[in-house]
Amino acid sequence: MKTAKGIESEAVQPISITDDLGRDLQDVSREELRAMCERLRDDIRRRTLALASAMHELRTPLAILDGYLEILNSGKAGALNDRQQAILQDMKANEKRLKSFISEFLTFAALETRSVTTNLLVADLNATLYEVCTTWMPRLQKKKIQLHFSPEEALEPFAFDSLKVQHVISNLLHNAVKFTPEGGNVWVAIEKIAWERRLRANPTKVEKRRQSVKLPKAARVTVSDSGPGIDPEFHIEIFNDFRKLSTGTKDDGSMGLGLSIARRLVNAHGGKIWVESNPGAGSRFIFILPITQPPNAA
DSSP states (O other), rough: OOOOOOOOOOOOOOOOEEEEOSOOEEEEEEHHHHHHHHHHHHHHHHHHHHHHHHHHHHHHHHHHHHHHHHHHHHHHTTTOOOOOOOOOHHHHHHHHHHHHHHHHHHHHHHHHHSOOOOOOOOOOOHHHHHHHHHHHHHHHHHHHEEEEOOTTTTTTOOEOOOOOOOHHHHHHHHHHHHOOOOTOEEEEEEEEEOOOHHHHHHHHSSSOOOOOOOOOOOOEEEEEEESSSOOGGGGGGGGTOOOOOOOSOOOOSSSSSSHHHHHHHHHHHTTTEEEEETSSSSSEEEEEEOOOOOTTOO
């Protein structure tokens, strides 16, 4: 048919989707669709577990390789010339990448194959994040990146899973170091906020407030960097599984699961995580943790 500009175009034909038996899915009952989805979930779960098992098996030969590399590096097997030393360092760097691949995938597999549970214990969020920042200081200093930590003095200890939150902040710092150029800056800030959400009174296109509903107070953690920034079109996509953005540098050994894992861990706390960024303006990764009491609290 003719468009307004007179260009020929063809009418869009409806797409028929069929299952593995060739039946049109429009003719499949709701119960059958549920069963098909469940079979797909089981299949994905089995494949993930099989891959995780293979990753576990790789740990033994990798540990042996690590031992031999340490012997060579110590000089106990004889002195090495400069060329051999360079080869050894390259081997150690690739061994480190392989360890990172295995660790990242095993964490993902654990989260993917069973529901995430949180061990909510009262702890100090300021101290928890400061501990992670301290462990990351050598990598930041090596790249001449300045780390600025801003605690929230008004934030009292509350119940959260400190190990999982440390995992989240570590993944975000990993991204910040990877994207921030030498001599750049990384900021970690904590704020105490009153978290409000908008509720839909009716399923309409216009969002309305029933009333100002304040949920329990929350802690907002922001990890900012002075890197190249992220195009808005990728702001949601980067939290998907196995999604990597090109850094323009040598691969650091990531599988593209860091932000996906962070999203799962934050969601398990009943919080939310997102990114605010534009090209050339750095990135701000923000996550919110509701301030709650442990289940057994009086």
